Amino acid sequence: MTFLEYIRIAAQPLAEGLLITFQVSAVCLVIGLLIGFPAALVRVYGPKWLKWLVTGFIEVLRGTPVLVQLFLIYYGLPQFGITLSAFTSAYIALGMNSGAYQAEYIRGAIQAISSGQMMAARSIGMTRFQAIRHIIIPQAVRFAIPAWSNEAVAMVKITSIVYLIAVPEMLYVAKILLSKYYNPFQTYITVGVIYLAVIGVMTLLLNFVERKLAIPGFETSKRGA
Amino acid sequence: MFQELLILVPYILRGLEITLSVTGIALGIGLFFGLVMGILRVYGGRVVSRVVGIFVAAIRALPHILLLLIIYFLIARIISISAFWSATMALAIISSAYQAEIVRGAILCVSEGQMQAARSIGMTHLQAIWHVVIPQAFRHAIPPWSNEAAIVIKDSSLVYVLGVPEILRQAQYYSARTYKPFLAYLTVAAIYFLLTFATNRGLDALERRIRIPT
Amino acid sequence: MASGKNVIVKVEDLHKAYGSEEVLRGISMEVTEGEVVVLVGPSGTGKSTLLRCINQLTMPDAGRVWVNNVELTDPSTDIDKARQHIGMVFQSFNLFNHLNALDNVSLGLIHVLGMDKKTARDKALMELDRVGLKNKAENYPGQLSGGQKQRVAIARSLAMEPIVMLFDEPTSALDPELIGEVLVVMKDLAVEGMTMICVTHEIGFARDVSKRIVFMEHGDIIEEGTPAKMLTNPDLPRTKQFLGKISELH
Numbered sequence: 001m002t003f004l005e006y007i008r009i010a011a012q013p014l015a016e017g018l019l020i021t022f023q024v025s026a027v028c029l030v031i032g033l034l035i036g037f038p039a040a041l042v043r044v045y046g047p048k049w050l051k052w053l054v055t056g057f058i059e060v061l062r063g064t065p066v067l068v069q070l071f072l073i074y075y076g077l078p079q080f081g082i083t084l085s086a087f088t089s090a091y092i093a094l095g096m097n098s099g100a101y102q103a104e105y106i107r108g109a110i111q112a113i114s115s116g117q118m119m120a121a122r123s124i125g126m127t128r129f130q131a132i133r134h135i136i137i138p139q140a141v142r143f144a145i146p147a148w149s150n151e152a153v154a155m156v157k158i159t160s161i162v163y164l165i166a167v168p169e170m171l172y173v174a175k176i177l178l179s180k181y182y183n184p185f186q187t188y189i190t191v192g193v194i195y196l197a198v199i200g201v202m203t204l205l206l207n208f209v210e211r212k213l214a215i216p217g218f219e220t221s222k223r224g225a
Numbered sequence: 226m227f228q229e230l231l232i233l234v235p236y237i238l239r240g241l242e243i244t245l246s247v248t249g250i251a252l253g254i255g256l257f258f259g260l261v262m263g264i265l266r267v268y269g270g271r272v273v274s275r276v277v278g279i280f281v282a283a284i285r286a287l288p289h290i291l292l293l294l295i296i297y298f299l300i301a302r303i304i305s306i307s308a309f310w311s312a313t314m315a316l317a318i319i320s321s322a323y324q325a326e327i328v329r330g331a332i333l334c335v336s337e338g339q340m341q342a343a344r345s346i347g348m349t350h351l352q353a354i355w356h357v358v359i360p361q362a363f364r365h366a367i368p369p370w371s372n373e374a375a376i377v378i379k380d381s382s383l384v385y386v387l388g389v390p391e392i393l394r395q396a397q398y399y400s401a402r403t404y405k406p407f408l409a410y411l412t413v414a415a416i417y418f419l420l421t422f423a424t425n426r427g428l429d430a431l432e433r434r435i436r437i438p439t
Numbered sequence: 440m441a442s443g444k445n446v447i448v449k450v451e452d453l454h455k456a457y458g459s460e461e462v463l464r465g466i467s468m469e470v471t472e473g474e475v476v477v478l479v480g481p482s483g484t485g486k487s488t489l490l491r492c493i494n495q496l497t498m499p500d501a502g503r504v505w506v507n508n509v510e511l512t513d514p515s516t517d518i519d520k521a522r523q524h525i526g527m528v529f530q531s532f533n534l535f536n537h538l539n540a541l542d543n544v545s546l547g548l549i550h551v552l553g554m555d556k557k558t559a560r561d562k563a564l565m566e567l568d569r570v571g572l573k574n575k576a577e578n579y580p581g582q583l584s585g586g587q588k589q590r591v592a593i594a595r596s597l598a599m600e601p602i603v604m605l606f607d608e609p610t611s612a613l614d615p616e617l618i619g620e621v622l623v624v625m626k627d628l629a630v631e632g633m634t635m636i637c638v639t640h641e642i643g644f645a646r647d648v649s650k651r652i653v654f655m656e657h658g659d660i661i662e663e664g665t666p667a668k669m670l671t672n673p674d675l676p677r678t679k680q681f682l683g684k685i686s687e688l689h
Contacts, residue, residue, distance in 0.1 A: 063375070063421040064414045065382035068393060072414065075400065076407035160288035164386070171291060185302075188295045192287055199286040341496055342533035342592075346547035346599055347523035356550055360537045437537055439581030 006186055010177050017173035018194065024087075024159045024169060028094040029152055035099025040106035044114065045132065054103075061100035067161050069093045074165045090162040098155060105147035109140040142213055149206035153199055170194065229405055233412060240395030241416065243309065247391060248381045248420075250313050252374060255320030262321065263328025268354065277325070284322035290383050292319050297387055312384035320377050327373060331366035332358060364435060371428035375421040382417070392416060444471045445507075447603050447634045448493060453502035455488055462488050463499065464658040470603070475635045477645040477666075479682070480655035486638040487530075489655075490605045493636070494525045507602055523551060526596030526604040530611050532588040534580040540567060540591045541576040544598050552599070566594040570624050586617030593624055604628065606637040642686050646670055654678050 042054045061069070074089035084092070113136055121131035163172035174191045178184055262277050269277065284292065296315035300306065335358050343353035385393040396413045400406035448470040455463040462485040470476050478486045491497035493504055495511050495518050503512045511521055535543050545563035548554045554562070567573050570590040580588055589609055596604060606625065610618040622644050629635060629648045639645070645652050646666045653663040654673075662669070662678045670686065673679050 059422075060414075060418060063418040065379035065393075065417055067382045067385070068410055068414045068417060071393075071396075072407065072410040076410045079405060079407045157286075157288040160290050161383070171288070184294075184298045188291065188298060192291060192295060195287050195291065196283060203286075336533075338529060338531050338533035339535065342527075342529060342535070342595075344496060344519075345494055345522055345525070345527040346595065347519050347521075347551045348547065349519045352550055356546060357535050357537075361535075364537070437581060438579045 003186060006181065006183065007190065009181075010187070010190060013173045013177065014170060014190070014194065017168060017170035018198070020167065021156065021159050021169040024090055024094070024162060024167065025152075025155045027091050028098050028159070029155050031091060031095030032098025032102045032151070032155075035096060036102030036104075036106055039099065039103035040110060041132070043103065043107045044110050045128070058100045058103055061097055062104070066094060066097045066158060067164070069097055070161065070165065086162070086165045086167045089165060090159075090167050094155070094158060094162070097158075098151065101154075102148070102151055105151065106140065106144050108147070109143035110136060112143055113139045145210050145213055149203075149210060152206065153202055156199065156202065157195070229403065229408055230412070232403065233399055233409060236395040236399045236409075237392055237412060237416065240390060240392035243389060244381050244391040244416075244420075247309070247313050247316065247384060247389065248378050251316035251320055251381070252377050254314070254317035255324050255377070258317070258321035259324025260328055262325035263332065264354070266325060266329045267332045268350075281322045281325050284319060285326070289319055289380055290386060293383055293386060308384075308387045308389050312387045312389045316377060316380060316384065319380070320373065323373055323376070324370070327366055327369045328362070330369065331362040334365040335361045364432070364437070367428055367432045371425050371432075374424050374428065378420050378424065379417060444473065446470070446505075447472050447474075447507055448636065449505040450489070450493065451503045451505075453489065453492055453504070454500045455485070455492065455497065456500055462658050463492070463502075465502070466655075466658070466660060468653065468660065468663075470634060470636060472634055473632045474651065475629045475633075475649045476637070476651045476653060477649040478636065478638045478653050478655060479640070479642075479645065479685070480661075481681070484656050485658045486655055487607050490527075490607050490636065490638055493605060494522055494527055496527075519551075523547075523599055524602050526599060526601035528589070528592050528596055528604065528606045528609045530608040532580070532585070532592045532612070534588055534592055534595075536580050539577050539579050540572060540583070540594075543580070543591055544595045547595065547599050563594075563598055566598045567591070569597065570594045571620075584617060585613045586620045589613065589621045590624055593621075593628075597628075601633075603634040603636065606635065606639065608638050608640070610639065610641060640685055642670070642682070652682075654681065656681075 039054050039058065042050050043058075046054070070089060070093040073084065073093045074086065077084060117135050117139065118128075118131055121135045122128070126134070159169055160171045162169060163175060166172065170191060174187050178187045181187075262281065265277050266274050266281070287295075293312065293315045296318060297308075297311045300311045300314060339357050339361065340353050343357040344350070348356070381391060382393045384391060385397075388394070392413050396406075396409035400409045403409075446469050448468075450469075451467050453463045453466040454461070462483075466485070466489055468476075478489065480486055488497055492499045492502075493506065493511075495504070499512065503510060505511065506521060506525060509516060509521055511518065534540075535546065538546065541560065541563050544566055545554075545556075545559040548559035548562060549556060564573060564576060567576055570593055572587060572590055572594065575583060575587060575591070580591075583591065593604075593609075609625070610621050613621065618641070622641060625635070625637070625644065626648050637644070637649070649666055651663060652666055652669040654661045654669065656677070662673055662675050664673065669678065670682055673682065
């Protein structure tokens with residue numbers, strides 16, 4: 001069949017798959033933020049033993065492939081009677097993984113601001129907690145935005161692996177179409193182009209948001225992917 | 226549990242050799258092409274730089290697993306090579322794009338004044354790049370390269386999808402036979418962790434050894 | 440200017456613009472052998488650009504440059520070869536950070552002039568000795584003070600045996616107490632007969648060492664003359680105003 005005919009057939013299922021991709025990405029990003037933010041605070045301001053624990057977790061999550069983490073939860077946990085759905089497993093695995101990376105970005109942002117600002121805040125009588133809440137965090141958030149937008153883009157790419165546990169995101173849909181129409185080349189190129197378009201638009205949007213939210217006069221450098 | 230581990234070991238060892246080969250070769254080839262592309266990006270002139278830039282940006286914008294699948298099918302159409310080699314080449318191509326950016330970033334870190342000073346004593350452009358820019362860029366490149374090496378180690382788990390019998394697939398065979406998936410995947414995770422840990426520590430040590438005295 | 444002496448550097452009608460800003464507006468000048476010329480003027484008026492046009496680190500938009508009767512603006516000229524005989528000292532030193540002082544000085548000797556390692560080392564040590572830094576040969580730029588770094592930079596240029604030395608604000612990035620050690624080296628060079636073109640604010644140096652002071656502003660040469668004339672009785676009021684101001688500071 002011609003490419004155009006194929007597009008007409010594939011468009012809707014792929015679009016549905018793309019929506020799932022966005023859904024999974026968004027949920028995992030939020031979970032990652034909910035895990036990463038407190039983790040970062042602990043790493044900078046927490047008691048020593050807690051720091052150690054959190055650092056250990058982060059190192060393990062960052063030092064092992066996310067695919068293995070996914071399989072551990074989806075295929076491994078049932079061995080102990082904990083059987084989770086594909087979606088839930090994906091949310092947990094990718095969410096925790098993202099949390100580890102986000103913890104590092106946010107920690108970097110906090111530390112970049114911390115000492116001078118903390119001294120200034122304490123010197124006008126603020127408690128440590130007040131300083132963190134009113135001075136450090138608002139600035140850290142702005143500082144972390146470039147790295148965070150990297151993470152958002154990375155997340156959209158990473159969610160593709162969940163097709164392996166039959167989460168019906170875009171690559172899964174593509175594989176089904178493949179098995180129906182025997183056209184790997186067309187299918188993969190189409191999916192590739194869609195990803196390029198999505199990532200491209202995301203990058204532009206996030207750059208725009210970055211510039212809008214940036215503190216005037218401060219230039220932050222993007223971390224390498 | 227100990228018994229289970231004992232049965233697991235030969236599976237893992239078989240897969241470990243594959244994992245290490247895939248990773249090592251992909252990193253090596255990726256380094257070569259990454260160097261070439263990175264240097265072209267900085268010194269190649271406007272047209273070349275843009276073309277290479279588009280290639281690098283496209284690779285970096287796509288999910289690695291999708292790229293693996295695309296490249297596998299692209300290569301399989303032209304020549305018939307084993308899954309191992311097409312997977313390794315695919316990882317190499319992906320890594321080369323990221324390494325190109327690392328090389329480019331490292332070169333740009335070296336100030337323009339260094340190039341000017343080198344040219345002002347009569348060095349050619351090439352001599353200046355080789356004797357003055359690259360030795361300094363090299364030091365800037367080690368931390369991000371250490372990161373990239375860890376990423377390739379972890380990405381090698383993706384070649385599971387192409388049926389390459391590396392450690393993740395071995396873990397799957399094992400759990401299919403013994404119904405003990407958790408232990409298998411946990412062990413595999415531990416191995417990956419050891420590999421990335423050792424690599425990072427090793428490169429940290431290298432960085433300290435070649436640090437310029439201040 | 441003494442007659443019968445060779446013209447080492449000749450610049451004819453140089454033009455350079457950055458965007459809409461014209462930084463050099465038809466500069467012409469000649470520097471003869473052994474002459475020490477000091478370029479002064481407000482920042483951003485093209486003095487550094489002029490210097491960099493002489494060794495073609497910056498390409499002028501129009502105009503011609505000759506060094507030792509070789510036209511550098513001629514596309515067929517081997518620029519790298521020509522640069523071997525032109526020494527340049529930068530405001531930010533630009534020492535090769537990954538090499539110690541000795542290697543900084545000998546790098547050009549080995550890879551550009553093709554000397555063998557031993558001869559290059561010996562010559563490099565000699566040049567470092569000449570600027571008073573023989574004992575710092577094994578030190579890296581990160582371990583040297585600003586004044587020491589600049590002296591190594593001068594040694595690096597001298598090792599190539601240049602026929603002219605270009606100094607681009609060599610002391611502007613130095614702490615006040617380190618300026619002296621660099622100026623001493625520069626004075627010695629002048630006494631030994633080196634042809635020098637210096638962009639600097641050090642009026643003392645200009646007064647004591649230079650044969651000619653050139654005042655530039657907005658890309659033009661406003662006035663030039665001997666130090667005696669320029670510093671005490673220049674023709675134009677603007678010259679008097681500018682030189683008077685920086686004499687106060689230095």
